[in-house]
Amino acid sequence: MKHTRSTSGLASATRRGGSLLATFALSASLLATPAVAEPTPPPDPASTTAPVEPNFVDLAKAEAKRTGKEVEIPSLHTENMTTVAMPGGKTVKTYVSSTVVRVQRGSEWHKVDPTLVVEDGVVKPRMTKLDIKLSNGGGNAPLLTAKGDFLGLKEGQPGEVSIAAPGKLPVPELSDHTATYRSAYGHNIDLVVTVTPTGYQQQIVIRERPAEQLKLPVQIDPPSGMSLGKSASGKPSALAGGKEVADLSVLPVMDAKEIATPGSGKAGTATATLTGSGDDAALVLAPDATFLADPAVTYPVTVAAANPTPWHGAGAPADTFIANGGSYVNGSYSANSNALFAGRRDGYNYRSYLKFDSRTRRSSASGSSTRTSRCGTTSPAPAAMSVTSPCTASPPAGPLPRSSGPSSHSL
Known part of the structure; x- marks a missing residue:
């Protein structure tokens, strides 16, 4: 007023x-x-004196008191946080999501909608954090380009990723937020791209047991300042300033049962080798031939080929899990799974990571929590903690300290 x-x-x-x-x-x-x-x-x-601006928090509290229902306060919203006045009109609450639920274009918020549509000759999502364009088939255009503020070397720095097509692509089959390019890698070997609220996942789907060893090229042009190359240990890696950002040498391979119900099927690996250099550098993926020939493996088999998360280290914009051996040593690619694992399985220790970006929350913290700057093997009992530095696939020995209690936040 x-x-x-x-x-x-x-x-x-x-x-x-x-x-x-x-x-x-x-x-x-x-x-x-x-x-x-x-x-x-x-x-x-x-x-x-300038006119007094309305106090939106007080207005929302008054409306919540009048209606007895939660009332949103849009001026306090962020990409992953929704702030509301609580019924009764005395307090406000902020809901924090592990992924974005809205994106800002100009001065307005828009609900996330990764549904793919064809527009101006390209395939694109209706509304996501990244500006993503996919090939609509034919021509020499890239399979995918993605631009966004969190793809650069530094937080908030714009960057762009491009993935070349393995050849002339067919017109994709679109279903919700997934584009399928049938037989893009040869007979019954499909290329599948799934768009998420924060990025994308590229998968290669092998629909029948191959008769020979497969070699599947993936040519990625990373953001400016990064490159594909070999680490100090000689492994294919994403590099920044000559230093390893992410190990790309081993990727997970999952059969149909494992994809449908994680933990119930078979999981293997694909090894990557690096060909070319500079702008011509490419990864060549070779799924384990023994795994593909195993009669217990249920087809189709999926290779997690690429997604933007290898460029982010501990800042990967997705929930994920890693193991200290076996098929799931790369947390970036484990983000393709529709489940999280923690504990012991198949002789390996598993740990899950859930990301909640609360940097812009308008609140004070109460309660207590444990912060740690390293990753370890699975604790003897479940523990919750805050990770403050990048985690590796080969964590140091010894359990992590357990949390001293839950963490809670209030306004």
Whole structure:
């Protein structure tokens, strides 16, 4: 509500002052004394104060009290946080999502919708955090380009990723947020791209048991300042300034049962080798031939080929899990799974990571939590903690400290 101070009293006083000045000037003229005008008094500061902006929190609280329901406060929303006034009108609450639920374009928020549509000759999602374009088949265009503020070397720095097509692509089959390019890698070997609220996942789907060893090229052009190359240990890696950002040497391979119900099927690996250099560098993926030939493996088999998360280290914009051996040593590619694992399985220790970006929350913290700067093997019992530095696939020995209690936040 805007408040305006009445100035009628001030105006009246000014008029009276003016009449007294006129009388004084007339008397002075009879004495032949030059009249000097009295300086105009400065305006009352209160009369020039900018209008008070509405307090949206108080307005939302009043509405929540009136209706007995939660009332959103859009001015406090972020990509992954929704702030509401609580019924009763006394408190507010912020809901934090592990992924984005809305994105900002200009000054307006828009609900995330990764549904793929064809527009201006390309395939694109309706609304996601990244600006993603996919090939609509044919031509020499890249399979995918993705631009966004979190793809650069530094947080908030814009960057762009491009993935070349393995050859001339067919027109994709679109289903919700997935594009399938049938037989893009040869007979019954499909290329599948799934768009998520924060990025994408590229998969190669082998629909029947191959008769020979497969070699599947994936040519990625990473953001400016990064490159594909070999680490100090000789492994194919994403590099920045010559230093390893992510190990790309081993990728997970999952059969149909494992994809449908993680933990119930078979999982193997594909090894990557690096060909070319500079702009011509490419990964060549070779799924384990023994795994593909195993009669217990249920087809189709899926190779997690690429997604943007290898460029982010601990800042990967997705929930994920890693193991200290076996098929799931790369947390970036484990983000393709529709499940998380923690504990011991198949002789390996598993740990899950859930990301909640609360950097812009408008609150004070209460409660207690444990912060750690390293990853370890699975603790003897479940523990919750905050990870503050990148985690590796080969964590140091010893359990992590357990949390001293849950963490909670209130406004």
